[in-house]
Amino acid sequence: MSKYMIPANLAVSDTGFLFMPSTGETFTLNEIGRDIFKLLQTGLTEDEVVSSICEKYDCDASTCRKDLDDFLGQLKNYSLLSEL
Amino acid sequence: MKIGLTGLNATDNPGPGVPVARSLKESESLNADIIGLIYDTLEPGVYMKDIASKSYLIPYPSSGLENLYERLKGIHSKEKLDFIIPNLDSEIPGFIKLEPKLNELGIKMFLPTLEQFNMRSKDKLFDFCTKNKIKVPKNILVSSFQDLNSASKDFQYPVVVKGIFYDAYIANNHEEVVTAFKKISLKWGLPIIIQEHLKGSEYNVVALGDGTGRTIGAVPMRKMYITEKGKGWAGISIDDKNLLQISYQVIEAMKWRSGLELEFIKSAATNEFYLLEINPRFPAWVYLGTAAGQNMPEAMIKLALKEKVEPYTSFKVGTMFVRSAWDLITDINVFEKFTVNGEL
Numbered sequence: 001m002s003k004y005m006i007p008a009n010l011a012v013s014d015t016g017f018l019f020m021p022s023t024g025e026t027f028t029l030n031e032i033g034r035d036i037f038k039l040l041q042t043g044l045t046e047d048e049v050v051s052s053i054c055e056k057y058d059c060d061a062s063t064c065r066k067d068l069d070d071f072l073g074q075l076k077n078y079s080l081l082s083e084l
Numbered sequence: 085m086k087i088g089l090t091g092l093n094a095t096d097n098p099g100p101g102v103p104v105a106r107s108l109k110e111s112e113s114l115n116a117d118i119i120g121l122i123y124d125t126l127e128p129g130v131y132m133k134d135i136a137s138k139s140y141l142i143p144y145p146s147s148g149l150e151n152l153y154e155r156l157k158g159i160h161s162k163e164k165l166d167f168i169i170p171n172l173d174s175e176i177p178g179f180i181k182l183e184p185k186l187n188e189l190g191i192k193m194f195l196p197t198l199e200q201f202n203m204r205s206k207d208k209l210f211d212f213c214t215k216n217k218i219k220v221p222k223n224i225l226v227s228s229f230q231d232l233n234s235a236s237k238d239f240q241y242p243v244v245v246k247g248i249f250y251d252a253y254i255a256n257n258h259e260e261v262v263t264a265f266k267k268i269s270l271k272w273g274l275p276i277i278i279q280e281h282l283k284g285s286e287y288n289v290v291a292l293g294d295g296t297g298r299t300i301g302a303v304p305m306r307k308m309y310i311t312e313k314g315k316g317w318a319g320i321s322i323d324d325k326n327l328l329q330i331s332y333q334v335i336e337a338m339k340w341r342s343g344l345e346l347e348f349i350k351s352a353a354t355n356e357f358y359l360l361e362i363n364p365r366f367p368a369w370v371y372l373g374t375a376a377g378q379n380m381p382e383a384m385i386k387l388a389l390k391e392k393v394e395p396y397t398s399f400k401v402g403t404m405f406v407r408s409a410w411d412l413i414t415d416i417n418v419f420e421k422f423t424v425n426g427e428l
Contacts, residue, residue, distance in 0.1 A: 009400075010321065021401045023285070024306030024322040025348075 002046045003084045004072070010080065012037060018080065027078065036071060040081065046072075066083065086163055087385070088119045088156075091171030091365075092129025092136065093352045097313055100171040102129045103371035104381045105136065110374060119163050121156075125423050131412045138163065141426040145178030147395075153182055157189060165191050168387055174249055177201060180284040194388040196342045196364060203338055204362035206248055206277050217338045218330060219358045221280040221349075228274070232265055235278065247272035252314065254281060266339050279360075285353040286310065286343055287324070290366060290373045292380040294387055295341030299332050301380040301396040303373040308404070319369055321376045323401040327357055335364065343370070343384055360396040369405055372383075376403040 011019045016034035018027040023038035029037060032053065039049045050064050057064075087108055091099030101120070108116040120130055130139045140159045143151045168191055170179040179186075180195050187193075203212055213220035221244075226232045228349050245264035246252040249272050251262035264274050289409030292304040304327045309318035331346050343366035348357045366381060373380055376399040381402065386393045422428040 019402060021323040023324070024287075024308065024320040 003043065004040050004046075004081050005084050006037075006041050006081055007079070019041070020080070025078070026082070033071060036068065037075075085114050085166045085385070086117045086119055087114075088159070088163075088165045088168040089136070089171060089426050090121045090123070090142075090169070090175060092120050092122060092127045092139070093124065094128040094134075094368075094408075096311065097315060098368040099127075100366045100368045100370055101376075102132065103126075103368060104169060104171060104366055105129070106371050107374040107379050107381040108385070109134070111379060111385075114382060114385060119159070119165060119425070121159070121168070125419065126204070128412060130422065130428060131414050137423065139428045142421070145175045149178050149182055152178060153185060156182075156186065156191070160191060167192050167388065169193070169381070169384075170195075173364060176364050177216055180182055192388045194342055194384050196338075196340060200340055201364055202337050204344075204364060206246060206361065207275055208360070209362065212337070213359055216333065218333065219356055220361065221282055221358050222275050223279040225275045226278055227276075228264070229265070229291045231341055232261065232276070232278075239278065240280070242281045244277075244281050246277040246279055248275060248277070282349050282351050282353075282358055286352045287322070287327055287348045287357065288316065288319075288367065288369070289327060289348070290343070290345055290370050290380065291331050292334060292343050292384055292387075293335040293338070294393070295339060297336040297339045299335045299395060300310055300383050300387065300393055301373065301378040302331050302335075303376050303378055304328060304331075305369060305372055309406075315371060318404065318406045319372060320405075321372060321399060321401055321403040322418030330357060330359065334359070345381055359394065372403060372405045373399070375405070376400045420422070 009021050016029035034050055036053060039052055050061055050068060054061055054064050087102045092097040094102045105118045108114060118136045120136035121142045122130055122139050123144055129135050137175045142155050145152055170176055177198060182214055183195060189401035202208060207225050210220055210223050224235050226235055234355050242254050242256045244252055245255050245261055247268040251268050251272060254259040255264050268276055286307045287304060289302055292300040294300050304322050304324055305319040306322050307316035307319050311317050314388055334346060345363040345367035346359060347361040349360055350357050378396040378399050391397050
């Protein structure tokens, strides 16, 4: 299952505010986005992220996985994430 | 220390005088007393509190260097200036020529040589970058309307049409190139530069070279908000080693002596930095560097005084500036006094 790498110097605050020091770009994540991001930072796989989010937010795995794929696509698009 | 500054035009196309003054006044060792050297009676810096203790009108260098020198000599007889920092591109060659005479009066400056100044001019930058293997957008110099017509077959639109000193327009077709050419050449003369238009984000670096090739300070910034005139109205200090490395390379190759601003674009297509311009003085956002931990105007004065200046090695990443517009209220009598007497 896919694992992801987040740029080492990327700063993420508890409010979900992301700052990329090398480019000066900033992004804002909502609460679930912030949780997913923090889980990815700890090195969890996609499956593990899905189960953690489903447990916390009481959602079904297939919906969660679909939304997670969209979200990961956006993060990759902004160079905030790369696949290991 | 009395320091004369030009460029107190904190307008929508701001000069660097006010942020340079702000940086100098924050220096604990200089005890800076700022004397405004003003070209226009409505330069906002004249009316701002805690910037200049006194301001004097001076003639434009284009009215003759002898006029400018005599005026500066007159101001010096009253103020005993220790230092002058010219902050505007167009006046710097004149001040370079006046430097020996001003030195004789006891006024110091820290300027590039004319050769260095010319090396970074818009019509020479392409050659400099090519020679030093620095990425730069392709450009064509156009010295006449005939040149423009014969060169236009090589253009891939859009292109950027730039004046030799100021002004730039993006042109999407031949007609727009012609319009921009006419506008710019009437105002700023020839040649005109037709430059490849690269899409991407704009990044600038404020820096200080000591004249031996060494960089004393350098802070990169990403423009977060750009006005219609292309001016950065908000920005943030960033940590990009590559951008700094290119800046060190430029300063070393030119042996640049003075403050400078390097303007880059990071190509969205290649993710590489292209050098767009080198401005021969501190930029209007130089105070961001000071706030981030590198007071380069202060360091420049110390270099001129031959004090030992160690290069800055760090700065605070994520320091932001946001410019604002603020109406200064003054009385007609103040304006009258400055207009009639030429000093305030």
